[in-house]
Structures are given as C-alpha cells and as structure tokens.
Amino acid sequence: MRRIAAVTALLLAATPLAAQTVVPAPRVKFIHAGALLAKPGEAPRGPSTIVVRNGKVAEVRDGFAAPEAGAELIDLKDRFVLPGLVDMHVHLWGIGGDPLRERLTALNRDDADDMMYAVANARVTLDAGFTTVRDLGGNARGMRALREGVERGAIAGPTIVNAGTAISVSGGHADGTNGVAAEFADALHQHQINTCDGPDDCRRAVRQQVALGAQVIKYMSTGGVLSNVSGGLGRAMTDEEMKAIVDTAHGLGRKVATHSHAAAGTKAAIAAGVDTIDHGTFLDDEAIRMMKASGTWLVPTMMAPAAALEFARAGLLPPATIPKAEEAAAAAFTSHSEAFAAGVKVAYGTDTGVSKHGDNAKEFALMVKAGMTPAQALRAATINAAEALGRSSAIGTIEPGKDADIIAVAGSPLEDVTRMERVEFVMRHGVVHKASGKRQGFPAD
Known part of the structure; x- marks a missing residue:
C-alpha cells in the first residue's frame, strides 16, 4: 500500500496542473447598479444587482442584494449600467x-x-x-x-x-x-x-x-x-x-x-x-x-x-x-x-x-442628429449589432447565461447620448478593465 501511495504521489506531481482535477472556486461578483438598462429599447430598471459567475451573468435581481460569502462587491450605485x-x-x-x-x-x-x-x-x-x-x-x-x-x-x-x-x-x-x-x-x-x-x-x-x-x-x-x-x-x-x-x-x-x-x-x-x-x-x-x-x-x-x-x-x-x-x-x-x-x-x-x-462612441450623437432617438442608437450598438453578428445568445443584453460584458456611465444616456463618450466602468467576460474612469491593471480579476 505504501508503494501504491508513493507511485500515486509521483504521478500527481508529474501531471501538469491543467490536467489535474482540482476545481477552482467560482469567481463571483455582485454588481450594485443605480440604474440598469438590461435590454436596450426597453425602459431602464431602478436599483438592481447583477450576479456574475465565471464570466457569465448568472442573475439579475431587483434592489441591492447582499453579496454571498466570498463574492466581490462592485459598487455602481451612482452609475447608469448597460451592456457592453x-x-x-x-x-x-x-x-x-x-x-x-x-x-x-x-x-x-x-x-x-x-x-x-x-x-x-x-x-x-x-x-x-x-x-x-x-x-x-x-x-x-x-x-x-x-x-x-x-x-x-x-x-x-x-x-x-x-x-x-x-x-x-x-x-x-x-x-x-x-x-x-x-x-x-x-x-x-x-x-x-x-x-x-x-x-x-x-x-x-x-x-x-x-x-x-x-x-x-x-x-x-x-x-x-x-x-x-x-x-x-x-x-x-x-x-x-x-x-x-x-x-x-x-x-x-x-x-x-x-x-x-x-x-x-x-x-x-x-x-x-x-x-x-x-x-x-x-x-x-x-x-x-x-x-x-x-x-x-x-x-x-x-x-x-x-x-x-x-x-x-x-x-x-x-x-x-x-x-x-x-x-x-x-x-x-x-x-x-x-x-x-x-x-x-x-x-x-x-x-x-x-x-x-x-472615439468610437462619437457615432451616437451623429445617429441621433440624423433622426434616431438615444434609445434607438443604444439598441443599434447592443441588441441590433449582436443580431447582425449572429451572436445574440452571448451578447447585446444583460441577462442570465450571457457574457458578463457590462459598462457604466455617469447619468442616463437616454437623456444625453453624449454621455456614452465618457464610459467610466468596463467589464468584459467578468474581468474589470476600467473602473472610476481609470484603466485597471491587466490581467485584473
């Protein structure tokens, strides 16, 4: 038995980490959003909580839910949150x-x-x-x-x-x-x-x-x-x-x-x-x-x-x-x-x-000048673009099962679409790349 145990230990030591069966703990983030445009084209929600697990949106709850044990809390209570x-x-x-x-x-x-x-x-x-x-x-x-x-x-x-x-x-x-x-x-x-x-x-x-x-x-x-x-x-x-x-x-x-x-x-x-x-x-x-x-x-x-x-x-x-x-x-x-x-x-x-x-977001103001409402312009850059790409199942809205691609601005772009030119928070696939208007170190998680 001692020989078997010793051989097993040696084999495990020689096995690459990626091939071992240790399952890492889920990476969980709770995002508190002051206003949430989860589905552009529809009315924004009030205070909401987005639960992100392993780079995906797991839940969207009303109000500011308390984070579960071990989860990271991201405070965007004073921000307008919408899909990437x-x-x-x-x-x-x-x-x-x-x-x-x-x-x-x-x-x-x-x-x-x-x-x-x-x-x-x-x-x-x-x-x-x-x-x-x-x-x-x-x-x-x-x-x-x-x-x-x-x-x-x-x-x-x-x-x-x-x-x-x-x-x-x-x-x-x-x-x-x-x-x-x-x-x-x-x-x-x-x-x-x-x-x-x-x-x-x-x-x-x-x-x-x-x-x-x-x-x-x-x-x-x-x-x-x-x-x-x-x-x-x-x-x-x-x-x-x-x-x-x-x-x-x-x-x-x-x-x-x-x-x-x-x-x-x-x-x-x-x-x-x-x-x-x-x-x-x-x-x-x-x-x-x-x-x-x-x-x-x-x-x-x-x-x-x-x-x-x-x-x-x-x-x-x-x-x-x-x-x-x-x-x-x-x-x-x-x-x-x-x-x-x-x-x-x-x-x-x-x-x-x-x-x-x-400067990509400067297009929004031109689209509105040409006759679109801010809501239509935002939908063009989220739901519509996702559909045109054939990727509606993964991006375009903030709802369970989709990639956690989430951004935030100060104030509602439905009232002033030029606010989209000053994005203050960026998350892609659950990784925060920008917060409070400042670039995060990379990798960041």
Whole structure:
C-alpha cells in the first residue's frame, strides 16, 4: 500500500496542473447598479444587482442584494449600467488614426510593427466601452492572432470578429497595388491573394481568407475614398462576382459585409444576399426598399466621411481622394436620415481607423442628429449589432447565461447620448478593465 501511495504521489506531481482535477472556486461578483438598462429599447430598471459567475451573468435581481460569502462587491450605485457596446466596423490594424503619411510612405515597417499598433488600438477600444468589435480589414494572420490573444487573456481588448483582408477586384478599393510604381506593384502583387477577377477567382479568394482565420468576409462592391481607383466611388464588381463571394462565404458559415458607396453597388450587393451594407453613402429610394424587403442591415459609419475629408484636406491622402471625400461627406447624412426614417435595420459601426481609435462612441450623437432617438442608437450598438453578428445568445443584453460584458456611465444616456463618450466602468467576460474612469491593471480579476 505504501508503494501504491508513493507511485500515486509521483504521478500527481508529474501531471501538469491543467490536467489535474482540482476545481477552482467560482469567481463571483455582485454588481450594485443605480440604474440598469438590461435590454436596450426597453425602459431602464431602478436599483438592481447583477450576479456574475465565471464570466457569465448568472442573475439579475431587483434592489441591492447582499453579496454571498466570498463574492466581490462592485459598487455602481451612482452609475447608469448597460451592456457592453458592439462596433460592427473597425480597423484595429490601422488605416488611419495612426499618422497616414507615415503609413503610406514608410518602407521600414512590417507586420510586427503594425501588430504593436493593433494591440494598443484594441486596448483603447475596450476602454471606450466596446467589448465586441467586427474588424473589417487588416492583416489576416495578424488579426487572427490578435483575436486569440484577447481570448487567452494575454492582452486586453474586445472580442474580435475578424474579416482578414477585404476582397476586391483588380484595381478595386482593396487592391494594394493601386497607384504604386510598377517595380513595387509587381513585388506587392506576388503576396496579394485578396484580389479576384471573375466568379471562380472570387470563390478562391473567399476560401483563402477563411483558411487564414477569417470569421466574416468583407468585399468591396464599389470604389472607396482612400484609394486611387479609376471608377471613383462607383460600382466595381459584377453580379456574378458578388454572388460567388456571398454564396461561398455563406456555405462556409460566414456572414458577409460589403463596403459600398454608390447606390448601384449597394443594390447589386443586396440582390446577391449580402448581410450588411457598410457605409451606404448614396442610398436611393429603391435601395432602401430593397434593404427593408430583404432584411439587410445598414452599418452607417457616419463618422468616417468627415474624418476622411479632414485627412484629405490636410494633405495626408492623395489629391484624388479630396473630391471623393467631399462628395461622400455631403451625401451620407441625407442617405442615412432617410434610411432611419424608413425603418431600415441599423447596426452600429464607425469605420474607426479612419477616425481615431477610442472615439468610437462619437457615432451616437451623429445617429441621433440624423433622426434616431438615444434609445434607438443604444439598441443599434447592443441588441441590433449582436443580431447582425449572429451572436445574440452571448451578447447585446444583460441577462442570465450571457457574457458578463457590462459598462457604466455617469447619468442616463437616454437623456444625453453624449454621455456614452465618457464610459467610466468596463467589464468584459467578468474581468474589470476600467473602473472610476481609470484603466485597471491587466490581467485584473
């Protein structure tokens, strides 16, 4: 028996900790909320207690319940508490927000340098109260690694749903060889797998982005403001190319977002079955009717045109972008106002990376100016965005079984939506990252 006991002790000592059967004590937090908007779009609750167990919401109780033995108490009695926000259109890898002139001209920076910017951008985005983002264009392998680093707890950031590199026709908005001298264009083209011409080639491009870790697919229906393309902001892809992209992505279980400015590109994308129209700068009556009939989501990114115009006029973008930026900025507000009034489904998105990382919440005031109520704008950034992502079972509201993604502000944003620009408390998956307006040490639990 002594021999058996000795052997057993040796085996246990040699077994990695992760493989042993010791079950850690539950991590329990009681949050006392002065006001709680558990389900945006509904009336807020008064004093409430949120019980968090192992990163999930376990209970929501009326009043301030006494914490159980061993639980941590988080006092937000003087704060307005609501679900973590979702931004459906960011670029953590950076296309702006970092000095554009440096990004366009530097030859001594590579993916490792850009990853450092992405890590920092993820942190400031989380600090702003955005606990989930859909990243719609960055280095495919890098964004997959960043996403997994956040999930492992190695770095602080929001949950990332990543698209990899956007798919484009040759000469389109995401063709990295546009405007580049021939000798450099040839070198770039050898490493570029996101461009495609014809439906079969576009199927190949989708499959390759998925193989690199893309959880969602983005493609370019039209030209864009920040690139030198011959078609300006007009339609770029054929019906067959768009249909090949959407069908292939859906077949692989991926939703599809499209960058689209011109109405012709938007209508073709809706007909192809795209899930979200991002930007939707030049919507006409027919496009709005089609979006309503098909249930296609609009991600308006109202901050982007003004930010792009500011960069262009400051000389940080090629001269050809200035008239496009001016045209987009002038048209976007009217298009979005008409879409809101018509009842098009709207999910919150900013195109952050064109605008400054961490300023994501400034989109709320623009949406309200365009005709939304603060309640509708908040719903767009929570319940609607969760639905558009296909993640309603995990995020978007504060109720039992969902991720404990919780934020708080001082005062009701239903009365003044700009209060969302000053988030004072951030919890993601039960871990507090910001409290009393100050960043917490990481990891923090």
